[in-house]
Amino acid sequence: MSVVTRQAVEAVLRQYTDPHLGQDPLSAGCVRGIDIRGEQVEVRLELGYAAELFRQGWAQLLGNAIERLDGVVRADVQVDCVIAAHKTQERLPEVKNIIAVASGKGGVGKSTTAANLALALAREGARVGMLDADIYGPSQGIMFGIPEGTRPQVREQKWFVPLEAHGVQVMSMAFLTDDRTPMVWRGPMVSGALLQLINQTAWNDLDYLVVDMPPGTGDIQLTLAQKVPVAGAVIVTTPQDLALLDAKKGVEMFRKVNIPILGVVENMAVHICSHCGHAEHLFGEGGGERLAEQFDVELLASLPLSMAIRSQADAGCPTVIADPQSQVAMIYQQVARTVGARIAQGGQGTAQAMPNISVAED
Numbered sequence: 001m002s003v004v005t006r007q008a009v010e011a012v013l014r015q016y017t018d019p020h021l022g023q024d025p026l027s028a029g030c031v032r033g034i035d036i037r038g039e040q041v042e043v044r045l046e047l048g049y050a051a052e053l054f055r056q057g058w059a060q061l062l063g064n065a066i067e068r069l070d071g072v073v074r075a076d077v078q079v080d081c082v083i084a085a086h087k088t089q090e091r092l093p094e095v096k097n098i099i100a101v102a103s104g105k106g107g108v109g110k111s112t113t114a115a116n117l118a119l120a121l122a123r124e125g126a127r128v129g130m131l132d133a134d135i136y137g138p139s140q141g142i143m144f145g146i147p148e149g150t151r152p153q154v155r156e157q158k159w160f161v162p163l164e165a166h167g168v169q170v171m172s173m174a175f176l177t178d179d180r181t182p183m184v185w186r187g188p189m190v191s192g193a194l195l196q197l198i199n200q201t202a203w204n205d206l207d208y209l210v211v212d213m214p215p216g217t218g219d220i221q222l223t224l225a226q227k228v229p230v231a232g233a234v235i236v237t238t239p240q241d242l243a244l245l246d247a248k249k250g251v252e253m254f255r256k257v258n259i260p261i262l263g264v265v266e267n268m269a270v271h272i273c274s275h276c277g278h279a280e281h282l283f284g285e286g287g288g289e290r291l292a293e294q295f296d297v298e299l300l301a302s303l304p305l306s307m308a309i310r311s312q313a314d315a316g317c318p319t320v321i322a323d324p325q326s327q328v329a330m331i332y333q334q335v336a337r338t339v340g341a342r343i344a345q346g347g348q349g350t351a352q353a354m355p356n357i358s359v360a361e362d
């Protein structure tokens with residue numbers, strides 16, 4: 001009878017690439033324990049991102065592979081998700097990671113993407129908040145189905161208690177104003193008000209706070225990006241040349257303030273005929289890919305122009321929860337897990353970068 005070794009188990013693990021981390025569990029530092037008792041093997045893995053819809057399948061796949069080793073009768077793989085606080089996250093103790101969702105121009109589907117991303121993160125088991133910072137066209141209240149006129153409670157005359165919808169904590173300037181208040185705010189006022197909104201909301205133990213940024217790349221965006229400890233940004237674009245040009249400005253702006261770009265989402269990329277299923281590239285093919293290549297950012301997903309995406313979001317129940325088994329919902333889930341994985345890889349949990357000290361022998 002052959003005896004199973006730790007090396008043999010590790011060699012099996014090395015053959016499998018975590019699709020979100022792009023590395024095998026060992027190289028990615030996910031292995032927390034390997035226990036071998038005779039013919040039984042127990043492996044514990046820890047993922048630094050939310051992956052409720054992935055972890056069981058991943059555990060099963062790895063377990064089956066280990067069971068194919070000579071001398072193994074049973075392999076149990078346990079996969080846990082543990083989301084750490086981003087290293088820059090000190091000012092907001094209740095928020096571990098802030099994700100900015102931005103676009104170079106309006107109307108590309110930034111808010112729709114932000115809502116689906118937040119809900120997808122929640123479905124993956126994370127505690128999630130949504131801050132609607134799109135002050136000129138706040139739409140998260142509608143997308144989360146919060147009845148117009150609902151006001152947040154105020155605690156100790158200082159804290160706004162975020163509204164809860166579909167399991168996500170939601171806050172928007174729209175909850176504090178009414179339709180008759182014209183939003184003709186100038187830049188500095190807007191940034192000030194938004195910072196106050198972020199800092200004075202009583203967020204409750206969030207793994208991720210998704211911020212739906214105002215469209216564009218002006219002063220408001222820059223101030224927010226600098227004053228809020230953002231873990232990373234997701235840029236939303238459509239494939240038209242003009243939108244892509246604006247998206248490039250967005251990428252450059254975040255780079256300038258040293259905020260990592262987690263990736264680009266290309267929205268309304270293809271039209272799928274609801275009668276025959278034929279896919280048509282309305283605005284030209286491969287724009288998102290070119291942008292990703294040119295700017296060395298990851299293309300997280302290409303989403304179709306779809307009536308369902310629009311009608312479900314506009315009705316207060318975005319696709320991720322309205323039709324959770326749909327292909328589109330699965331794309332959003334994939335984006336959510338990848339975004340979480342990129343943040344985890346960006347140095348989560350490391351308190352501070354230490355200077356290197358080298359000791360040389362004479």
Ligand SMILES: Nc1ncnc2c1ncn2[C@@H]1O[C@H](COP(=O)(O)OP(=O)(O)OP(=O)(O)O)[C@@H](O)[C@H]1O
Nearest residue numbers: 106107108109110111112137215304305306309310
């Ligand atoms: N993939 C899609 N397919 C079809 N319609 C979409 C898609 N994504 C977004 N939409 C629709 O396009 C419109 C604009 O979307 P959204 O409000 O998300 O854009 P935005 O970039 O946030 O715009 P703004 O910044 O001006 O608020 C909405 O009616 C939305 O439902």
